[in-house]
Amino acid sequence: MAEEIRAKKKKKRSLSQRRAMKGFIFILPWLIGFIWFYVRSIIMTVQFSFSELSVNPGGGYTLEFVGLDKFIYAFRAHASYKQVLTTSIGNMLIDVPLIIFFSLFMAMLLNRKFKGRTLVRAIFFLPVILNSDAISAAMDLARSMMSGGISNSAAELAETASGSGVGLEYYIQMFTSLGLPDVIIEYVSGAVGRISDIINASGVQIIIFIAALQSIPGSMYEVAKIEGATAYETFWKVTFPMVMPHIITNVVYTVVDSFTESEVVELAYTTAFQYFDYGLSSVFSLVSTLVTCLILVIVCRLIQKRTFYYN
Amino acid sequence: MEKQKTKFSVQGVKGGIAAMKADTQFTNDRLRWISNVKGFVLGLFRFVLIIGVCYVILGPVLGIISSSFFSDTDNYNPMVYMIPQEPTLYRYQLALQYLDYWKTMGSSLLYSLSLMVIQVLICSMVGYGFARFNFPGKNILFACVVVMIVIPTNTIMLPLYMTFSNFDVFGIIKAATGAPLNLLSTPVPVYIMTLFGCGLRSGLYIYMFNQFFRGLPKEIEEAAFVDGAGTWYTYFRIMLVNAMPSVITVAIFSMVWQYNDTFYAKLFLVSDDIVISKKISTIEASISNVEKILDPNILELFLDAGIVLIMIPVVLIYVALQKQFIEGVERSGIVG
Numbered sequence: 094m095a096e097e098i099r100a101k102k103k104k105k106r107s108l109s110q111r112r113a114m115k116g117f118i119f120i121l122p123w124l125i126g127f128i129w130f131y132v133r134s135i136i137m138t139v140q141f142s143f144s145e146l147s148v149n150p151g152g153g154y155t156l157e158f159v160g161l162d163k164f165i166y167a168f169r170a171h172a173s174y175k176q177v178l179t180t181s182i183g184n185m186l187i188d189v190p191l192i193i194f195f196s197l198f199m200a201m202l203l204n205r206k207f208k209g210r211t212l213v214r215a216i217f218f219l220p221v222i223l224n225s226d227a228i229s230a231a232m233d234l235a236r237s238m239m240s241g242g243i244s245n246s247a248a249e250l251a252e253t254a255s256g257s258g259v260g261l262e263y264y265i266q267m268f269t270s271l272g273l274p275d276v277i278i279e280y281v282s283g284a285v286g287r288i289s290d291i292i293n294a295s296g297v298q299i300i301i302f303i304a305a306l307q308s309i310p311g312s313m314y315e316v317a318k319i320e321g322a323t324a325y326e327t328f329w330k331v332t333f334p335m336v337m338p339h340i341i342t343n344v345v346y347t348v349v350d351s352f353t354e355s356e357v358v359e360l361a362y363t364t365a366f367q368y369f370d371y372g373l374s375s376v377f378s379l380v381s382t383l384v385t386c387l388i389l390v391i392v393c394r395l396i397q398k399r400t401f402y403y404n
Numbered sequence: 405m406e407k408q409k410t411k412f413s414v415q416g417v418k419g420g421i422a423a424m425k426a427d428t429q430f431t432n433d434r435l436r437w438i439s440n441v442k443g444f445v446l447g448l449f450r451f452v453l454i455i456g457v458c459y460v461i462l463g464p465v466l467g468i469i470s471s472s473f474f475s476d477t478d479n480y481n482p483m484v485y486m487i488p489q490e491p492t493l494y495r496y497q498l499a500l501q502y503l504d505y506w507k508t509m510g511s512s513l514l515y516s517l518s519l520m521v522i523q524v525l526i527c528s529m530v531g532y533g534f535a536r537f538n539f540p541g542k543n544i545l546f547a548c549v550v551v552m553i554v555i556p557t558n559t560i561m562l563p564l565y566m567t568f569s570n571f572d573v574f575g576i577i578k579a580a581t582g583a584p585l586n587l588l589s590t591p592v593p594v595y596i597m598t599l600f601g602c603g604l605r606s607g608l609y610i611y612m613f614n615q616f617f618r619g620l621p622k623e624i625e626e627a628a629f630v631d632g633a634g635t636w637y638t639y640f641r642i643m644l645v646n647a648m649p650s651v652i653t654v655a656i657f658s659m660v661w662q663y664n665d666t667f668y669a670k671l672f673l674v675s676d677d678i679v680i681s682k683k684i685s686t687i688e689a690s691i692s693n694v695e696k697i698l699d700p701n702i703l704e705l706f707l708d709a710g711i712v713l714i715m716i717p718v719v720l721i722y723v724a725l726q727k728q729f730i731e732g733v734e735r736s737g738i739v740g
Contacts (some may be wrong), residue, residue: 116537
């Protein structure tokens with residue numbers, strides 16, 4: 094009896110329905126995991142952030158609804174959250190364009206054929222391989238130990254550079270007297286000071302850009318050459334529009350990456366596991382995630398408007 | 405008199421220039437020379453830049469390697485830079501001992517290798533499901549994969565911690581044993597999450613596999629279907645074999661990142677003996693306690709030796725497979 098029904102059911106399904114079933118089975122493990130770990134956890138995080146959580150001695154926990162108290166505390170009373178959040182976001186906004194342009198530039202350099210290219214590419218990708226917490230902490234120490242001009246902040250850089258006879262301050266003064274706005278000078282000198290961070294953060298981006306550059310059909314460059322375009326024009330009219338879609342990929346990757354390593358995350362971690370204030374920690378991570386997502390959406394909209402899709 | 409002379413010479417020069425302009429051979433040579441110089445200067449610029457950036461990347465690594473050979477006197481001697489005067493292997497000796505290197509390394513490699521296998525299997529399956537089948541709600545579900553990439557794990561770390569400290573599936577475990585399981589301080593949570601496609605950066609791998617499978621020609625599968633191969637046979641014996649570059653890329657990524665990961669290990673309190681990159685952070689403290697070495701500068705040298713030791717397997721894998729790896733990223737992966 095049961096088999097008959099099953100057979101009938103089987104007959105009724107069309108080929109496309111059966112394909113759909115199979116596809117569903119393929120993604121099923123992920124779907125379960127996504128609902129179980131992500132959807133449920135996000136809902137729980139929201140819940141935690143509106144309540145006072147106390148862990149029961151026998152296991153489990155109880156929630157007591159406190160409304161917006163935790164949010165108000167985080168923004169009005171907490172000693173460092175506002176400051177940490179703004180500096181993290183500020184650093185992110187400064188670093189992302191630098192990383193994107195640096196990696197595009199490096200990708201264009203590495204895309205040409207020269208001797209030892211494989212070796213150089215391998216070296217550029219090394220920071221991605223060695224991105225463990227312990228290793229990077231020791232790397233920072235080693236970097237300051239070896240400080241042959243490259244150090245953590247621009248101020249230190251100015252000192253060491255003037256010590257070695259280059260005199261960065263002299264250049265800064267020169268540019269100021271040239272009438273360049275202070276903001277730009279500060280930005281550039283800050284970028285120079287952080288060059289090692291930027292280089293270490295752009296391994297994956299460089300590889301993505303190299304792949305993008307290689308996917309540009311060579312005929313386009315031929316046309317540009319025949320029409321008499323200079324290298325500068327070729328870059329802005331051919332190369333840049335063609336890699337534009339990948340800039341979005343890279344921006345998303347960079348923003349997420351820099352958020353994962355920012356101080357906000359650390360603050361949320363210590364609040365939860367050292368001070369055991371789970372609700373406050375949830376507020377911290379929730380707010381910073383929302384801000385990050387907002388930034389991502391805005392930036393992607395801005396870029397997407399100007400993006401040209403080849404296909 | 406002098407005026408005339410200059411006039412003459414100016415005329416002479418002008419004439420000379422005209423003659424030169426007429427001489428096409430000379431003009432060609434000149435242009436070629438200019439472009440050669442231009443090429444040389446640009447090449448030099450590129451060379452210097454690349455060397456500089458490579459130095460920034462390799463500098464700290466070299467610094468760590470060299471200082472791991474420093475003896476105490478080298479460390480205090482301000483004249484010593486990079487090359488130790490009295491190299492010693494003492495740092496390595498103690499680091500090996502306190503890391504319990506071979507045992508920890510073995511279990512650490514086993515841990516990341518097994519997770520890598522699960523990761524590749526599950527993520528390629530899900531990626532294939534998204535790339536080749538049509539089912540209702542597919543686009544929304546794929547958007548969920550992107551959400552998974554974008555939302556950092558840190559946002560959901562607390563609920564995950566809670567979930568695994570009182571682990572239960574629909575109350576079954578509670579009904580069977582009387583209390584929900586506490587899975588913390590074992591590696592089980594990481595395995596469970598990876599098995600359900602939510603492990604370390606699984607979203608990224610699913611995305612990469614999806615892009616790759618979409619690029620493969622449909623005719624392969626149609627031929628297999630006509631020849632009577634079932635879906636699973638097609639997937640395991642045909643598609644997965646064709647996706648080898650992508651498989652290698654994801655395998656190395658997941659292996660290396662899992663090996664380096666301390667976030668999950670810290671969150672789920674996985675034992676130091678399984679995760680060597682977590683154990684390394686305690687090496688300074690334990691050496692200082694037992695050996696009574698109190699100078700932080702000296703302790704740092706032990707840390708350097710330990711870091712060289714844990715970097716070795718990763719670097720070996722990378723050097724052996726780097727060509728397939730980088731080409732794999734370029735061809736198969738993230739770029740659509």
